[in-house]
Amino acid sequence: MGLFARISSATAPGNAHLAGIGLMLAAMALFSFGDALGKLVVASYSIGQLLLLRACAGLIVLSPLIWRQRAEFLRLPRPWLQLARTIIATLEVATFFLATAYLPLADVITFYLASSLFVTVGSALFLREQVDAPRWIAIVVGFVGVLVALQPSAQTMTWPALIALCASVFFAGLLLITRSLRGTPDMVLASQQFIGTLALGAVLIPSAPAGWITPDLFDSALFAIAGAVSALGLLCVNRSLRLAPASVVVPYQYTMIVWGVVFGYLVFGDWPSPAMLIGAAIIIGAGFYILLRERRGAAPGERAPGA
Template sequence: MSILSKISTAADERTARLAGIGLMLGGVCFFSFGDAIGKFLVSTYSVGELLLLRAATSLILMTPLIWRSRGAFALIRRPVLQVLRVVLSISEIAAFFAASVYLPLADIITFYLAAPIFVAVLSAILLDEQVDLRRWVAVGVGFCGVLIALHPSAGVFGWPSAIALGGSIAFAVMMVVTRSLRGTPDVLLASMQFFGTFLFGIVTLPFGWLTPSPRDLGFFMLAGGLAVFASLCVNRSLKLAPASVVVPYQYSMIVWAAIFGYLVFADVPSMATIIGAAVIIGAGLYIFLRERALGREETVVNPPA
């Protein structure tokens, strides 16, 4: 290969990596914007109604992609795990928005940032993966960060925090299940998630339907559109650049959660949340880099979708 070819290849790779980083940052921002809209809506409407209308919009927007990949639906493998993943997805997203009625976005996102820490433990238990001493130490440090963020001594810990923490654990279990389904096309995984939340919304209709105003219906549709667009950005990012390059930028979700929380709801993260988030991010990044060094499947921390 000539010197000019090498320079051109290196430039193309650098451009792809920068594009991947930009798409990851954009995708996380869109996810966070959608979360803020969801938090705004569940102050008036039920979580089930939010999931129904949000998922309906997402499925409509994804119709061309679903149609193009329709052959994959006829070859669904490991259906039990597929259904389990959908149930976990419904559980974690419902918990996320249920907790958002009472907690600032930054607090909830902090719990979800702990997902890689939970994954490390669950992988050792469920997938029989070997976890060395250094990663167990990182797991312990990460759990300390979770306890700091919970700050039970301040009298804040209660059902909302428990719901958010439970949602983050369901999210982690879903990530472990996804590892076992890594051969499944992204469009199939995403569409099944949205279809599952759509069905959940239909089931909950009799328990809290409130006809939305035209303005709020627009917000519901915007939330669904952002979920699809953000997912596409994140997936494209992971195709343009190595996960080891772009995944750390997913932790910017805590920054966006704090920004949207302050601008929309006047929420100011507590010092305990900030310190806990910093500890969790540090431990999560160490676990991620350690798994990469060992050549294991890299854990991708997509925000709740």
């Protein structure tokens, strides 16, 4: 946690957007790695057990920070919005991993990335953030890359794909609420999400056909790593949204498709199609365009949003 605080305090105001972008890129790599582990695990275990054990591992990682900032839980701003965020975060994780049980990882991530457009629209409508025309164009181009990679058709729009789209809507809502609650400590926001998924996992386990399956040492390590990686990723996302507007950093979640292709091939042997590779190239190009614009536009006297 001290590292994230130092990033905020040591970053020059004009470079706050770049720091936020860097943290978002790191978060997407971490989430993709954790998602690959989760998909590997749900082949043998129920969604409920994955949520429960992953959340336990994440809370263990965060426990020293939770104890250090325990007083913050007693004075949370806008408690009803905090509760809504926890519920949405829980539904987002559950629907994402449910979709991965039936679809290749890269396909799920591709559907998932539709949330960038939802966030951009939401940030303009609800957060009153300024989204200029070039950024809109770059975001739309990135989404075109998603469509090229996915090649949507009646055959691809199955119910697992619809579940993945629901996950993208929940993720967009999560990011928008996180941005509006940027005064809340990062650790508090992260621990709320794990508490919600732990509760949902405990509820879902009795309904699983196989019930509880005691994991062996190797699978226990996978659960632990997935939880630890997710905890670090959440801290990165929350700090990113404190440093920069959602419309600036959220487009970088498009990089998840690149990681999805990499991990899908390395872990599951899913070889990307030419369309997937072309789409990924378009997405990367759109992301670099936004990054270059932010670097040129970082003025020395610019105040960091949310700082």
